[in-house]
Amino acid sequence: MAARRAGPNSVKLNRTYDVAELAARLGVHKNTVRHWQRDGLKPLDSGRPVLFHGATVRAFLSSRSASRKSPCPPGTLYCFKCRSPRSPALGMVDYIPINATGGNVRAICAACETVMHRRAAKASLATILPGCDVQIAQAPPRLKGSPSPSLNCDLERQATI
Ligand SMILES: [Zn+2]
Structure with missing residues (x-):
């Protein structure tokens, strides 16, 4: 930091x-x-x-x-490219657990297709993303990083354009 x-x-x-x-x-x-x-x-x-x-x-x-x-309204994540809260494309959201209670939410901006991230407590997912199709990613037990590295690379690249 x-x-x-x-x-x-x-x-x-x-x-x-x-x-x-x-x-x-x-x-x-x-x-x-x-x-x-x-x-x-x-x-x-x-x-x-x-x-x-x-x-x-x-x-x-x-x-x-x-x-x-300003907090993102329910059903949105903050898109740094649009500089405003946006809905996930197709209502699809990934949740990547960090620990037992919290994790990162990841979705594609419906407006510009930039990857958006948001920290969230697992228990709050239904509240902050009502109506979204939340996929819970399995955290690999020992390996660091994503269980699907190639997909992750694609997403990272999109994020930096
Ligand atoms: Zn956007």
């Missing part, structure tokens, strides 16, 4: 920051700041170096974390 990031409140409202300053202030990589800019973080103006106003940065980050925290 990444080191704990400083919260948006470490950005001063009445200051402007260039990309490097903002990255240092928030403990993120400069590329992360550039991603934010592409995702809608507005710079002060079109001048160089690119400067961001502290208040704008805070508003951007808090709206982002709010949308990130």
Whole structure:
């Protein structure tokens, strides 16, 4: 896991920051700041170096974390490509147990066919994915990884496109 990031409140409202300053202030990589800019973080103006106003940065980050925290409605998983909760294609879901009570849910996005993942307690499957056809994958007792490596590779490749 990444080191704990400083919260948006470490950005001063009445200051402007260039990309490097903002990255240092928030403990993120400069590329992360550039991603934010592409995702809608507005710079002060079109001048160089690119400067961001502290208040704008805070508003951007808090709206982002709010949308990130929003739980997926029942019957959906979060699709990182669509950036929204999506229904599994054909209502088909794989559940891969990690331990006795919890595991990963995997499904294909009905909209863009990206593989979606979601952590779930086994007991909650019927609640979070009502009406879905949940296939419980058998966890191999000693081997690490998937019981069907070739299928897994295909899915991984799709996930990174
Ligand atoms: Zn999608």
